[in-house]
Amino acid sequence: MANAVIILILIVLIAIAIRRIYRTVRYGGSCCGSGSAMDKKVRVKDRNKANYPIVYMLKIDGMVCAGCVRKVENALNSEGDLWAKADLENKAVRVLSKKKKERDDFTDLLKTTPYTLLEMTEMGR
Numbered sequence: 001m002a003n004a005v006i007i008l009i010l011i012v013l014i015a016i017a018i019r020r021i022y023r024t025v026r027y028g029g030s031c032c033g034s035g036s037a038m039d040k041k042v043r044v045k046d047r048n049k050a051n052y053p054i055v056y057m058l059k060i061d062g063m064v065c066a067g068c069v070r071k072v073e074n075a076l077n078s079e080g081d082l083w084a085k086a087d088l089e090n091k092a093v094r095v096l097s098k099k100k101k102e103r104d105d106f107t108d109l110l111k112t113t114p115y116t117l118l119e120m121t122e123m124g125r
Contacts, residue, residue: 041074056097060116072113076106081098
């Protein structure tokens with residue numbers, strides 16, 4: 001009887017592991033979700049880089065996975081005059097902008113995410 005219980009527990013653990021692996025493969029590994037699909041990527045409408053004369057480099061605290069990158073990029077790209085590309089390794093976001101922005105503008109956009117703007121630098125093209 002004890003062997004049957006141990007075998008049953010092992011079968012349940014293996015089933016849970018297989019389910020977790022399946023969800024990771026299907027949806028990608030992410031600290032940001034509960035095994036569900038990542039948010040749909042917000043794409044900028046104007047993809048002509050010449051229309052974005054100002055470049056900012058933002059240092060972001062809290063980005064640790066691809067899901068985090070997607071959330072930060074979506075928050076910034078949802079603004080009509082920005083085009084953001086995050087770099088997970090450096091925990092930074094390069095933002096092209098059509099008009100001058102202040103630190104508070106970026107802070108307000110990131111309020112919908114759990115991430116914090118640490119530093120903002122205006123870069124030359």
